[in-house]
Amino acid sequence: MTSYSEIRRKMGSSDGGTAVRSWAADVLADVMVGRRPAVAVHHPLGFLCLPVDRSADGGVCIHLWSAEFAAVRLTTTAIHCHSWDLLSFVLLGQVRNEVFDVADEPVRPSWRVYEVRSSGDVDEIVATPQLVSGRSASVQDHRAGRAYELRAGDFHTTTVPGGHEAATVVLARTRPGLADRSLGPVDGHTHRVRRQSCNAEVTVRAASTVLERIASG
Numbered sequence: 319m320t321s322y323s324e325i326r327r328k329m330g331s332s333d334g335g336t337a338v339r340s341w342a343a344d345v346l347a348d349v350m351v352g353r354r355p356a357v358a359v360h361h362p363l364g365f366l367c368l369p370v371d372r373s374a375d376g377g378v379c380i381h382l383w384s385a386e387f388a389a390v391r392l393t394t395t396a397i398h399c400h401s402w403d404l405l406s407f408v409l410l411g412q413v414r415n416e417v418f419d420v421a422d423e424p425v426r427p428s429w430r431v432y433e434v435r436s437s438g439d440v441d442e443i444v445a446t447p448q449l450v451s452g453r454s455a456s457v458q459d460h461r462a463g464r465a466y467e468l469r470a471g472d473f474h475t476t477t478v479p480g481g482h483e484a485a486t487v488v489l490a491r492t493r494p495g496l497a498d499r500s501l502g503p504v505d506g507h508t509h510r511v512r513r514q515s516c517n518a519e520v521t522v523r524a525a526s527t528v529l530e531r532i533a534s535g
Contacts, residue, residue: 411484
């Protein structure tokens with residue numbers, strides 16, 4: 319069984335890149351032939367999420383950005399923060415993280431803060447009283463073979479420049495007391511969004527896409 323601690327150790331080893339790519343290839347091959355039950359999910363932020371493991375240590379997923387798989391409609395902005403510390407390894411392509419400095423601004427706000435409360439496949443997007451403004455603080459590009467970290471509570475966007483394909487291995491460790499949050503319209507309201515699970519065919523096709531790209535270098 320794959321675990322958060324196991325993959326984190328691989329990332330920290332002297333041959334971490336090779337070890338993580340080899341692990342990911344094995345996982346994806348198992349998904350393709352049905353040895354590993356898995357259901358990919360269309361994430362509202364524009365990628366497919368393939369859950370691999372969730373334990374007391376943390377969660378492990380593989381994320382894929384590809385125009386081959388239709389994106390779902392986002393009801394807030396793409397600026398968000400996690401309730402968990404993120405450690406990610408780029409398997410293929412390139413991802414861009416833009417981090418924002420966000421501060422309270424009750425008079426001339428740019429956004430309202432929304433708290434995302436997930437239960438099963440339903441996200442309740444709760445409009446909070448907090449009004450904020452913000453500015454870009456940093457932009458970093460991360461290419462295949464590189465790892466990066468994002469702290470819980472840091473507002474950011476993660477995009478793929480040029481709309482190309484990219485895939486990452488994501489490790490998540492929850493920070494108690496924090497919430498998943500997104501920035502959205504000032505005049506918005508609480509609403510619910512149902513995450514769309516993929517069928518077996520799409521899940522296998524997603525796994526195959528990442529595996530083929532890894533194999534081709």
